[in-house]
Amino acid sequence: MSQTTATPRPSLNGVDTPSLLATINLVGQQPDLAKFQFRASNRWQLGTHSRSTVESFSGAGGEQRHARTLEFDADHPAVLVGGDNGATPVEFLLVALASCLTAGIGNIAAARGVKLTSVESRLEGDIDLRGIFGLPTDGRNGYERIRVSVTIAGDAPPEKLRAIVEQSRARSAVYDVLTNGVPVDISVDVSS
Amino acid sequence: MSQTTATPRPSLNGVDTPSLLATINLVGQQPDLAKFQFRASNRWQLGTHSRSTVESFSGAGGEQRHARTLEFDADHPAVLVGGDNGATPVEFLLVALASCLTAGIGNIAAARGVKLTSVESRLEGDIDLRGIFGLPTDGRNGYERIRVSVTIAGDAPPEKLRAIVEQSRARSAVYDVLTNGVPVDISVDVSS
Numbered sequence: 533m534s535q536t537t538a539t540p541r542p543s544l545n546g547v548d549t550p551s552l553l554a555t556i557n558l559v560g561q562q563p564d565l566a567k568f569q570f571r572a573s574n575r576w577q578l579g580t581h582s583r584s585t586v587e588s589f590s591g592a593g594g595e596q597r598h599a600r601t602l603e604f605d606a607d608h609p610a611v612l613v614g615g616d617n618g619a620t621p622v623e624f625l626l627v628a629l630a631s632c633l634t635a636g637i638g639n640i641a642a643a644r645g646v647k648l649t650s651v652e653s654r655l656e657g658d659i660d661l662r663g664i665f666g667l668p669t670d671g672r673n674g675y676e677r678i679r680v681s682v683t684i685a686g687d688a689p690p691e692k693l694r695a696i697v698e699q700s701r702a703r704s705a706v707y708d709v710l711t712n713g714v715p716v717d718i719s720v721d722v723s724s
Numbered sequence: 725m726s727q728t729t730a731t732p733r734p735s736l737n738g739v740d741t742p743s744l745l746a747t748i749n750l751v752g753q754q755p756d757l758a759k760f761q762f763r764a765s766n767r768w769q770l771g772t773h774s775r776s777t778v779e780s781f782s783g784a785g786g787e788q789r790h791a792r793t794l795e796f797d798a799d800h801p802a803v804l805v806g807g808d809n810g811a812t813p814v815e816f817l818l819v820a821l822a823s824c825l826t827a828g829i830g831n832i833a834a835a836r837g838v839k840l841t842s843v844e845s846r847l848e849g850d851i852d853l854r855g856i857f858g859l860p861t862d863g864r865n866g867y868e869r870i871r872v873s874v875t876i877a878g879d880a881p882p883e884k885l886r887a888i889v890e891q892s893r894a895r896s897a898v899y900d901v902l903t904n905g906v907p908v909d910i911s912v913d914v915s916s
Binding site for chain 2: 545546547548551552555556559560563566567568569570571572573574575576577578579580581582584586589591592596598599602604606607608609610611612613614615616618619620621622623624625626627628629630631632633634635636637638639648650651652653654655656657658659660661662663664665666667668669672673674675676677678679680681682683684685690693694697698701703704705706707708709710711712713714715716717718719720721722723724
């Protein structure tokens with residue numbers, strides 16, 4: 533985004549563009565400010581139903597806290613003998629991807645001086661559940677493929693709007709994790 | 725889970741174990757029933773704030789619908805010049821992972837005849853946000869590493885409880901996607 537930091541931009545699309553660019557410049561000078569740790573905790577409710585809590589994180593040089601504590605119920609649907617008390621775990625992956633791409637589009641459009649009218653997306657993930665049921669399969673446990681269809685409108689030519697989506701994809705933290713994978717360490721304590 | 729399907733199990737941990745095992749046996753005979761498609765749609769609100777909707781999916785041979793329409797607000801936090809109107813996109817990845825592991829633990833414990841008392845987990849994801857800001861970095865855009873700490877209690881020896889967590893990890897759809905990655909296709913339409 534170095535080409536945009538040279539050009540002062542007014543706030544746009546609900547993005548405080550001057551503050552965003554000042555933050556980017558500050559982080560460029562003090563890279564430690566960019567080190568974040570996000571967290572969630574989860575508590576089993578009953579069956580396949582659990583509740584996750586998202587509250588605090590660290591970054592920008594200190595401990596941070598969301599304006600409010602966020603809770604997310606997850607469950608398997610009835611057709612999978614769950615209680616359907618929330619979204620399925622794999623649906624949260626789609627929510628993560630959609631929201632990351634859209635947030636990036638909002639920021640990048642503002643930094644490029646493009647006023648957005650609307651951004652919508654539809655996501656589909658194909659999965660063969662034989663894997664999670666422990667049945668023989670030549671496939672995998674998770675999604676085989678995810679498709680994202682973005683529809684964008686704003687005061688710029690189609691190619692400029694497409695380039696904003698492409699830049700959001702190229703910068704997206706969730707897209708990176710989903711397409712490239714990430715090491716996950718699991719430790720287990722048994723309590724009495 | 726073939727070793728457990730041979731042993732009738734009563735319902736346990738809120739899991740209708742007989743129905744679960746019958747479902748697994750049915751899917752074993754009709755693999756097409758295991759083909760699911762999960763979906764989400766997302767609409768930009770303002771700035772980095774978006775709202776995702778989860779409602780329908782297909783699987784078990786037909787179109788399915790959650791008991792209620794689920795909505796998830798996502799945003800960047802204030803310290804990243806966002807409106808903090810929801811969880812950050814990368815936090816939804818942690819919710820997905822936590823809830824997938826916990827749902828698996830509930831099902832597997834029931835199938836193995838283990839009564840659970842509690843299952844809790846804490847997740848942390850380390851990320852250097854220079855990537856999403858387009859600043860020079862030798863790292864990546866997404867999480868560098870995710871750590872999961874599970875605490876489990878139930879009426880079985882510690883090793884049996886640990887084995888349930890391990891089996892949940894081995895079967896987890898979200899763990900598979902996060903650690904191995906998944907192809908993501910993005911298409912863009914420009915509307916006027």
